[in-house]
Amino acid sequence: MMKTSLLRQAAATRVALAVRPAQASFRASSAVLALARSSRPSPALPRPASSLLRFYSAESAAPQTSSDNGSSNLVTRFEDLRRLGVHEHLVNSLTKGLGYETMTDVQSMTISPALAGKDVVAQAKTGTGKTLAFLVPVIQRLIASQPELASPRAGGRARSDDIRAIVLSPTRELAEQIGVEAKKLCRGTGVVIQTAVGGTQKNAMLRKTRIEGCHLLVATPGRLHDLLSDRSTGIDAPNLAALVLDEADRMLDVGFKAELESILDYLPHPVDVPRQTLLYSATIPKNVVNIARKFINPTNFEFVQTVRADEVPTHERVPQFIVPCRGFENLPPTLLELVRRELRKTLDDSDKLPFKAIVFLPTTSSVQAYATIFRRLKFHDRLMPRIFDIHSKLSQAARTRSADNFRQAKSAILFSSDVSARGMDFPNVTHVIQVHLPQDRDLYIHRIGRTGRAGKQGEAYLLTADVEIPAARSRLPGLPIKRCTDLECASMDVARAADVPQVIEDIKNAAVKIPYEVVKDTYASLLGNAIKDVDKQDVVYELNNMVKYIFGLDQPPALSTKFVNHFGRHIKGLRTVTARDIEPRREYGNRGGSYSGHGARSEGFEKLERLAANENGGSRGRARAPRPAF
Structure with a gap:
């Protein structure tokens, strides 16, 4: 009876609210919980019962009514x-x-x-x-x-x-x-x-x-x-x-x-x-x-x-773009192309805020890998802003120092896992860039909430591989996301192109110098639960292509037998560690190993790769679906 009575009250109140003009503020008194414990219907309520019981979420804020106490004690200074x-x-x-x-x-x-x-x-x-x-x-x-x-x-x-x-x-x-x-x-x-x-x-x-x-x-x-x-x-x-x-x-x-x-x-x-x-x-x-x-x-x-009924939420106000990329190996160069393009815009227009971006990645190791690549790029690119990173492998002192330095910087890039997706106050962030699909819609919204704050400029970009697009459609409904198609590196076939843009060459030159352990950890972490709702076989093919065409490894990093068994023994392309395996050194140009453990690339593997390419219509180990429209 109590539940039925309260539901009827809530429905009646919603009808009343539909014809009541919205006012400046909404403050509910302590009658809420008392009301929730009472089964006796109330003939008339001075404030919306449904909002008191549900407190309303940020995306369905109730029209706001005036406070019981008036504004006599309301101070603004x-x-x-x-x-x-x-x-x-x-x-x-x-x-x-x-x-x-x-x-x-x-x-x-x-x-x-x-x-x-x-x-x-x-x-x-x-x-x-x-x-x-x-x-x-x-x-x-x-x-x-x-x-x-x-x-x-x-x-x-x-x-x-x-x-x-x-x-x-x-x-x-x-x-x-x-x-x-x-x-x-x-x-x-x-x-x-x-x-x-x-x-x-x-x-x-x-x-x-x-x-x-x-x-x-x-x-x-x-x-x-x-x-x-x-x-x-x-x-x-x-x-x-x-x-x-x-x-x-x-x-x-x-x-x-x-x-x-x-x-x-x-x-x-x-x-x-x-x-x-x-x-x-x-x-x-x-x-x-x-x-x-x-x-x-x-x-x-x-x-x-304090969320007004007529206020447009940040995730609706901030311009949002998705950049479908051909494969995982397209993501790093596409990110660099995007950063350089947006950086030039801010340098050419004095009315724009200086370029200041947060780049969100799904795992700690991927944060380390991308941050290291961009730090190396900065050695040869005088326009590249300062690079910071925040992730769980840093000490708390180092994380605090990175956060403070990024907060104080006029122009910078912060590579981060989700530790800074919520609550951290970074002023004047002009861009939020997400690489790979976030775990859910709420996380996507929380991330883009780092930009467009206090009415300032802001844009949000989501870089995903084509294989992630179906999951993106399912995971991010009802958001004003537009497709961005003017980044050359996104659609480039990195494996087969005879003449690749300089952006891709810059990324490769920086990536092949990254310590092997960082590459291996990135590979393993992304094979984990980071890339959800995508066929596991596709994820393996994509990651194998990324470590080959971006990080310069002839073979994918070896994984423990336990990991491979848990991931799926039927999955092709995974490599397991054996007692005879010799992991590759970190020197430039000698990054590969071999399945046999003898340090030379197997001719049989090359033949299998060619057969797979011919069977599936390309060198990437599987057929390419038509480019989707988001």
């Missing part, structure tokens, strides 16, 4: 925070130290209810200033509870086993970014900030925290759970006053649901120790609502939606 009771030192740090003046929508709409002590669930896109939106009320809450923290001379009062506020973030990079912002904001106070993320030396972090203490801890869920569950760490929060869940949907996407729920067991019960919880999320799917029910006080919270 950081200078005006004084009248809401924010301490003078904190306001000065914002306005004079950091130079902030006007608030973004998410800051203006969430800081006031948070300062009033309410829990907040806020739907806001990345790059809208969420970090300050939750740091200001959290730090003010700490100062209000301990007034001596307003002075920087309050040192020595912090303890590692009495942390008062925690900010949870889905990635190491975003957590580090939040920690840096928090320290800048607290320079004129005695609030001590510590950061705890995976991929760093845990013992060093613990020593630092035990010595300096901690009032506000910024952490990733995995590392926080590790610290709280191990009593020997000395990390505890028995008097926790504030908890922030940033990018909640992303935390759930990357598998932190169990850690989030378990963390609650190590925190004091809010009935015994009242705390404020602020939850921010770009989208509000069902799993985020379920987490909100566990963390948010249902009797004292507000839902703030």
Whole structure:
């Protein structure tokens, strides 16, 4: 009965919303969860019940209604925070130290209810200033509870086993970014900030925290759970006053649901120790609502939606292009051709922002390979911008350094795995280029969200092989993606062309000098689950062609028997490691091995290759389908 009643209410409200004009803002009160627990129908609701129950996702935002509280407490300038009771030192740090003046929508709409002590669930896109939106009320809450923290001379009062506020973030990079912002904001106070993320030396972090203490801890869920569950760490929060869940949907996407729920067991019960919880999320799917029910006080919270009903989402506003490439070996030269073309455009037009691109690749090893190629290209190409990379094999210090350097650069290229696809704030990114098909539609959208931010210029390109096009059509429905056909390298038959463009020669000359282990790891990683929804035999043929025609290997890298058996023993073209195998050296021009392990190319293999080429109508080991239209 309760479910039926609520569904009827939601349907009735949607009808009412269809004829109600959209207004400036939408903030829902704490009646949401109370309503969800009641089976008694309500005769008339002052706000849309369906949006309160579902919180609406970013792609189906409800028309926005005015706040119950009016706009009397709504501030739009950081200078005006004084009248809401924010301490003078904190306001000065914002306005004079950091130079902030006007608030973004998410800051203006969430800081006031948070300062009033309410829990907040806020739907806001990345790059809208969420970090300050939750740091200001959290730090003010700490100062209000301990007034001596307003002075920087309050040192020595912090303890590692009495942390008062925690900010949870889905990635190491975003957590580090939040920690840096928090320290800048607290320079004129005695609030001590510590950061705890995976991929760093845990013992060093613990020593630092035990010595300096901690009032506000910024952490990733995995590392926080590790610290709280191990009593020997000395990390505890028995008097926790504030908890922030940033990018909640992303935390759930990357598998932190169990850690989030378990963390609650190590925190004091809010009935015994009242705390404020602020939850921010770009989208509000069902799993985020379920987490909100566990963390948010249902009797004292507000839902703030900063995505306007008539606002065009980034993934619809940013021009998007797909570049179908003949094969995997066409991808590196096509990327270089695209980079050079777009770079020239920005150099020739002073009205355009300097070329600044993020190139997303599916695996860590492929990031290493492409970044190494482009660094070598830069030796001979004076126009090529600086090259950075971020991936899981780098230390946290190296990843932070790359992120900071790319953030500060006017023109640069960042090669990255998905560690920077969400939440990281890189200003003035003009291009997002994805090589190979992303795992799903949401990831594609999150990636292109790195460009076109704050109303600035931005373009997105997706480089895929022809064999990936059917999966692209299935995986990316309803997106305004246009086909790009004016890049010469995309359709070039690299294997058979007598006279290839200079771009391809440049790529080959750089690629053949890459360490063999990097090539081998790239080959193996792409054979894994990186290239989904494509016939495995086609993937093997494509990768074998790539390592031959781009990286200069006569034979594909050898794989373990276990890997080959798991991948599929019936798949042709895979090479297994045996005790007699001698892997090729890294010297230029001697990159190949042989199936027999004697270091010379087998005549039988050449014959098989010729037979396959004749049988399938080309030298590539399989028939080419007609070029598809996306």
